[in-house]
Amino acid sequence: MRHRFSSITEDLLQLHEAMRKRWPGLLRVAIALYDEQKEMLHTFIKSSPDTGLLNHYSIKLQEVPSLVKLAESGEARLIQDLEILKDHHTVHSDAIAEHFKSSYTEPFYMAEKLLGFIFYDADEVGYFDDDLLEQIQNYSRLIESLIVSEMLPVKALIGMIDTAKELTNLRDSETGKHLIRVARFTEIIALQIADKYDLSDEIIEYMYHYAPLHDIGKIAIPDNILLKPGPLEDAEYDIMKTHVDEGLKMVDRMVNHFSFQQIHHLQMLKDIIGDHHEHYDGAGYPKGKKGNEISLVGRITAVADVFDALTSDRIYRKAMPVDEVIAYMKAQKGKQFDSECVDALLVNLDTVLEIIDKFKE
Structure with a gap:
């Protein structure tokens, strides 16, 4: 059977919809990409009830030490009460703390280089129990695969054209x-x-x-x-x-x-x-x-x-x-x-x- 190629945003919306059937309090899934040349982290795609939340947002990665630590360690971060973000005073932390109560964040990579972060945000303190975390880790691998499979052909096409210019x-x-x-x-x-x-x-x-x-x-x-x-x-x-x-x-x-x-x-x-x-x-x-x-x-x-x-x-x-x-x-x-x-x-x-x-x- 042939399938039309959907956009990465459409894929994320479908994944999020499937997750919310079991965990309705999981209000937001978002992906931010890291641009190594600019040293900037910027919004890429998201599934959220508030379509205007953090649109076209970017920030120097070094201005967010907690994310730098995640990028360097490769580990995930779980915050069961987002009240602690209210002291960070970045646009991102203020917006997230205002709209959500708990969150889970994972860095992801391509060819061992940081590609970005996946953010999961919920409407209740302590929402991320062991069962949800286990499923999120599975969904994260799927989302990472979608993004890498999306980016690799683009980078390959650009690389081929650059090579043609050189040759x-x-x-x-x-x-x-x-x-x-x-x-x-x-x-x-x-x-x-x-x-x-x-x-x-x-x-x-x-x-x-x-x-x-x-x-x-x-x-x-x-x-x-x-x-x-x-x-x-x-x-x-x-x-x-x-x-x-x-x-x-x-x-x-x-x-x-x-x-x-x-x-x-x-x-x-x-x-x-x-x-x-x-x-x-x-x-x-x-x-x-x-x-x-x-x-x-x-x-x-x-x-x-x-x-x-x-x-x-x-x-x-x-x-x-x-x-x-x-x-x-x-x-x-x-x-x-x-x-x-x-x-x-x-x-x-x-x-x-x-x-x-x-x-x-």
């Missing part, structure tokens, strides 16, 4: 740090507009992972065009524009050859690749889409990519001063760019500038 000696201005910055800017924009567009933490997580793959089709562009130190002639520019379709073909080949059809949000990756050179007014390429015909993630990535490109040195020009880039982005609102996406980036300018400074070439 083809791809050498253009899109350095590793450029890709990091584009991913960060994409995340900033997505978080800023998340409530309006109902973007879950799971969706934003995939945007963050997929944004650096926006220009993978450049592997297919000849070096004499890709690395040309001056302006491209019309015929050369036409060839350069084919990198969008080449990128889409590359994804399709990898999906088919390596049976990656189960990768969730694969259409998101295709939208990033296919739409990030479209212009809001319809003057972009490859299809001349306009306005909301362009996917939201494509509109977001376009702003992130161009802002970073203009503030970075490229083989054919020097970086523009930040104030000039800001003026350009504002002038292109409603033309090249979605106005909301530009505003979402610029309202977080201090964070954007910190990222530029941290990931300098």
